Amino acid sequence: MSDPRTRRARILRGDLPTEPMPMADLLRRTPYRHARIPHQAAGDPTIERGLDLTVRVGELMLRCGAGAPQVEGAMAATAAAAGVDKVDLDITLQSILLQARSSEGHRHTVVRVVRHTRYDYARIVAVHRLVQSLVAGEVTTEEVASRLREVERHPRNFPRWAVSAANAVLASAVAVVIGASPLAAVLTIGVVLVVAGIARLHARVELPEFYGNAINAYAATLLAGGLYAMGAADWISFGESDFAYVVAGGIVAMLPGRTMASAIEDVIFGYPLTGAGRLLAVFLSLTGLIIGIASGLGTMLTITEHSGADFVSPDVLDLRVTSAPIVPAILAALVVGLAAGVTVQSRRRLVVPMGVLTVVGVGVSALLTRVLDIGVVTGTGLAAVSIGVLGRLVAQRLDAPSMVLVVPASFGLLPGLTIFRGLYELVAEGSDSGLLTFQSGLSTLLSAGGVLLAIATGTVLGEFLAAPWDRHMRGSKRPRTDQVPL
Structure with missing residues (x-):
C-alpha cells in the first residue's frame, strides 16, 4: 500500500x-x-x-x-x-x-x-x-x-501577360457563374484587361496596394458604367443586370481571397499575430476596393442625376447567384478554376484538378442553396468543406500541399455580386429611385463578409478532417526531385 x-x-x-x-x-x-x-x-x-x-x-x-x-x-x-x-x-x-x-x-x-x-x-x-x-x-x-x-x-511558369489574361478570363467566368450573358462575359475580359493596364501604370511609382486597389476598382466601375450607357443608347445589348455582373466579376478578380484563407488558417492553428497581420492586410485591401467601387457608383449616379437619365433599375438589387442557369454556371466554374491556377503560378499538371475542384464547390453550393433551400452562408461553408476534404486527398495523391489546390478552387464561391449589391445600396441611399436603405446596404456587406469567413473556415475544416487519410492517398512511388520540373 x-x-x-x-x-x-x-x-x-x-x-x-x-x-x-x-x-x-x-x-x-x-x-x-x-x-x-x-x-x-x-x-x-x-x-x-x-x-x-x-x-x-x-x-x-x-x-x-x-x-x-x-x-x-x-x-x-x-x-x-x-x-x-x-x-x-x-x-x-x-x-x-x-x-x-x-x-x-x-x-x-x-x-x-x-x-x-x-x-x-x-x-x-x-x-x-x-x-x-x-x-x-x-x-x-x-x-x-x-x-x-x-x-x-527557375523562371516562373507563366509570363506576366498570361497571368493578366487569366485574371481577365477568371473575372469573365465568375460573371457567367452568377448569370452574365455571353456578350457581358466578353466585355468583362476587356474591362479587366484595361484595368490591368492602369495597374501597371501606377505600379511604376510603387503606389501602396490600398490606393492601387481603389484606383483599379474606380476604373472598373466607370468602364462598366460606360458600357451600360452604350446599352441604354441601344448601341449594344447591355442591360442593367449585365452592368452588375461585370462589376461583380471584377470584384472577385481583385478580392484578396488567397490572403483571407491564409489569415484564417493562421489564427485557427495558433498563429494569432501572423493571422492578425494578414487579416489587417485583407481589411485594407478590401476597403480600397469598396472605396473605389463606391466612388465609381457615386460618380455615375451624380452624372445620371444631372443628365436626367435612369441609372440602374432597382431589379438589380433582386439579383441572386441562384438565378443563374445551372449548366453555364458549372461550365464557367471549370474555367474559374483553370484561370485561378494560372494566376497563382501553379504547376501546369495541377491546373486541371483545380478546375474540377472548383466545379465540385460550385455544384455543392448550388445543390444546397437551390434544391435544399439552405442559406447562402451555410451552403457556401459546406461547399468549402467539400473543397477542403477533396483538395487535401487529391493533393496527397499528386504529392502537393493541399493549399495549392484548395485556395484557387474556392474562387468560384467568392461573393462578388453580394458586395456590389451592398455597395449600391449604400451609395444610392437617399435617392428617389426607391432603393433600399443605408442599413440594408451594411447588412448586405456583412452577409458578404460572412460568406468570406465561411469559405476560409470551411476549407480549413475540410483539410483538417481529411488529414488522417494522408498516408493512404499518397502515391506508392514518388518521382525523384531531380526528375520533376518546376
Whole structure:
C-alpha cells in the first residue's frame, strides 16, 4: 500500500517546466508527421547546417505565399531530417526565427526577414516534394540545398501577360457563374484587361496596394458604367443586370481571397499575430476596393442625376447567384478554376484538378442553396468543406500541399455580386429611385463578409478532417526531385 504522503505529493506537484515544443507536436497533422526525429542533440556543425537549410526552406515558402502552418510543418520536418532534435520556431508575417541547442550546450539562432510576397504555388510544390524526399531519405541535405538554389533561380511558369489574361478570363467566368450573358462575359475580359493596364501604370511609382486597389476598382466601375450607357443608347445589348455582373466579376478578380484563407488558417492553428497581420492586410485591401467601387457608383449616379437619365433599375438589387442557369454556371466554374491556377503560378499538371475542384464547390453550393433551400452562408461553408476534404486527398495523391489546390478552387464561391449589391445600396441611399436603405446596404456587406469567413473556415475544416487519410492517398512511388520540373 502506497504512502499517503507520496500520493499527496503527487497530487500537489506542479506541471512540467516549459520547454521547446517537441518535434512531434510541430509535425502533427502535416504531410511529414512520420519523419524520424533524432533522440539527442547533434554537434555544432550539424546544428548550423540544419538550421541554415531549414530557414531557407521556410523563407522560400513564405515568400511564395504559403501560410504559417505549412511553413512550420515543412521547417520542422527539414530540421528533423537534418539532425536537429528540438527547435524553437517562430513565424510572423515577415520574419522567421529559428533556434536550437547543440550537444556542446551552445545555442544557435537564425533570423530571416521576408519583405515581399509574390504568389508562386509551383515553387511551393517543389519545396514540398524536396522536403518529402529528404524525410524519406531519398536525398541528402547537400542535394536539397543545391536543388533549392535551382528552384529559386527557375523562371516562373507563366509570363506576366498570361497571368493578366487569366485574371481577365477568371473575372469573365465568375460573371457567367452568377448569370452574365455571353456578350457581358466578353466585355468583362476587356474591362479587366484595361484595368490591368492602369495597374501597371501606377505600379511604376510603387503606389501602396490600398490606393492601387481603389484606383483599379474606380476604373472598373466607370468602364462598366460606360458600357451600360452604350446599352441604354441601344448601341449594344447591355442591360442593367449585365452592368452588375461585370462589376461583380471584377470584384472577385481583385478580392484578396488567397490572403483571407491564409489569415484564417493562421489564427485557427495558433498563429494569432501572423493571422492578425494578414487579416489587417485583407481589411485594407478590401476597403480600397469598396472605396473605389463606391466612388465609381457615386460618380455615375451624380452624372445620371444631372443628365436626367435612369441609372440602374432597382431589379438589380433582386439579383441572386441562384438565378443563374445551372449548366453555364458549372461550365464557367471549370474555367474559374483553370484561370485561378494560372494566376497563382501553379504547376501546369495541377491546373486541371483545380478546375474540377472548383466545379465540385460550385455544384455543392448550388445543390444546397437551390434544391435544399439552405442559406447562402451555410451552403457556401459546406461547399468549402467539400473543397477542403477533396483538395487535401487529391493533393496527397499528386504529392502537393493541399493549399495549392484548395485556395484557387474556392474562387468560384467568392461573393462578388453580394458586395456590389451592398455597395449600391449604400451609395444610392437617399435617392428617389426607391432603393433600399443605408442599413440594408451594411447588412448586405456583412452577409458578404460572412460568406468570406465561411469559405476560409470551411476549407480549413475540410483539410483538417481529411488529414488522417494522408498516408493512404499518397502515391506508392514518388518521382525523384531531380526528375520533376518546376
